[in-house]
Amino acid sequence: MGKVILDVENKVKKTIEKYKLLGKKEKIIVASSGGKDSSVALYILNKLGYNVEALYINLRLGDYSERCESAVRKLCEKEGIKMHVLDINEEFGMKMCNIRCGVQQKIKVSNCMVCGIVKKWLLNKHARKLGADKIVTGHHLDDEAQTIIMNFLQGNLMLGANSGPRTRIVYDKKFVPRIKPLYFVSENEIRKYCEIKKLPAAYEKCPCSASSLRIRTREFANKLGKKEKERIVENFLKILPQLSDKFQKEKIIYCRICGEPARNEICKKCSLLSVTKKVK
Ligand code: SF4
Ligand SMILES: [Zn+2]
Structure with missing residues (x-):
């Protein structure tokens, strides 16, 4: 039991050191979904003495969202971490399902694609x-x-140019870099860590997750061993500098509609939501 805890925490420490992800004086916002993964990230970084706060986005996905919010709240109360909550209703005047349906009536795009773009923004x-x-x-x-694997199957590894343990985006004062301290920790290790530590977390699946390619890829990837997954990721990291070199040369501009950082005149969120007049 203790081995899992040590292994996971050592992997997180090594990843932070090797990729220079965090400094002890930095203010860190953990995107807390209430699930085991972000709960473990929040818990470990707090334990390691980083200046962390949790940000939960309530997407108003019925009781599921309430259970997830409650899990984040319990963990934050238990560990003395400050928690911020954003309500999608207050931000956009409607629930995530309504935003998604509005977009999907006009264009073919997966639930998670719409949700992911809005959440990132x-x-x-x-x-x-x-x-x-x-x-x-x-x-x-x-x-x-x-x-x-998914990017490879879609014939476009460039889709991963901004991935890796940290975003490789050019510096911009309006852009907050995103980092992944659990990059080398397997889901299984995270599950065990969460269970051993009895961290409050919602284990159920999001009721809206539906991306057939993601599901098929997950089924395939689940048949691979941990070593094979490590090799995929390690080999990808070898070619990442070449991929991101091209990506980094693209300039960051500010979206003409919302003023947020974008690669095009209109950011992904605004161009997605502009397909429906109902959504601002
Ligand atoms: S699983 Fe998909 S729909 Fe559900 S919260 Fe995550 S991105 Fe959004
Ligand atoms: Zn915008």
């Missing part, structure tokens, strides 16, 4: 407002291996 904007130096996400080895 909200996270960056609000983490910046909170004075964050970095945003931490709970992405782990299995997530990363799946994403690399």
